[in-house]
Amino acid sequence: MKLSADVRAFQDRLGYQFRKPELLVRALTHPSIASETRPSNQRLEFLGDRVLNLIIAEALFTADTVADEGQLAPRYNALVRKETCADAARQIDLGAALKLGRSEMMSGGRRKNALLGDAMEAVIAAIYLDGGLDAAKPVVLRLWGERIENAEERARDPKTALQEWAQARGMPPPSYVLLERTGPDHAPEFTIAAKLKTGEEAISRAGSKRQAEQSAATKLLDALDRK
Template sequence: MKLSAELRAFQDRLGHRFRRPELLLRALTHPSLASETRPSNQRLEFLGDRVLNLVIAEALFLHDRLADEGQLAPRYNALVRKETCADVARQIDLGAALKLGRSEMMSGGRRKNALLGDAMEAVIAAVYLDAGLDAAKPIVLRLWGERIEAAESQARDSKTALQEWAQARGMAPPKYVETRRSGPDHAPSFTISARLENGEEATATAGSKRQAEQAAATALLERLEA
């Protein structure tokens, strides 16, 4: 099988030349375009999730030899969650190579966290099946590299930390207020304000309410701790 120029360019961005290029094509095929002769990436996503989990768990274990399970678990969760996988996918412009059905393409599928995250996991599985863990592991470590280094700060749950800050000072839990929503239905943007009863507040904007709330909590914590 001969890959298109688009997929060859993606191979270069990924850093792996496939001996079985059909694996790459399958990893990038969303269910909206799948058929009996063209399977989707769902099974590969299942496998890739497990490969990613193993590589990240080992990397964290070796990176901080003094951390206990309670410290490693939130770092691990931050690195393997769908949003992180989607961010890595954007880093190598995976969206440009995704094979989508017309309806999914028209609804902005190339930018959706769920689609990008799933496809990133599927690509990891494709590399693993094509050349084994010895090929998949260095790709994951390279693409996740800076995130692994910063895992401790990424793992901090800002909403929980802000609530603990308020409670320690006898305040009620912070409130999160949606102040603005913009963008089309398939790619909305939410602006959330995190507010404390003492009048302190901070605002952030993101593609989901949860992300916007976390970002607003982070901004408020940084201000309070400055």
């Protein structure tokens, strides 16, 4: 099967060469453009979610040999939630390769957390079906690597963590500013900036204000950690 240029470029960014490229094409096909001859990625998403769960659970179990179930569970939840999957998808610009229907494309589907997260899980399933767990595991560990290392920090609510970071340095709490609301009433999209008094800020977009605020807080925390 011959891949289009955008899918070939994505395969390179993913770092895995498919023996059965039709699996990758299916993983990138959103239901809005699917047909009888072109199945969507929904079944793959179901499988990929389970593959991701196993890989992340094992990685956390191995990384911290003394943490109990009560400590590991919130770290696991933070790493497998849809927002984290979407962030991993953005890391390799999965949105550029997504195959969407016109209406979904016009409403900014390539940037939506839900679509990106679902597609990331579908891609993981495609790798698993193509090469087994031994193929899927290194890809997930590479994309989630830094997130796994910082899992304990990520397990906390990001808005609370950012507020604690600011207060520990004598700053007022961060502010969250709505920059833009787009999309129809049934599928709105909110762009929100998380800001500190010192001028640092991060911007995120999501289908609800809460998700956008949480995502912006996470991005700002990540940027502060890198400093």
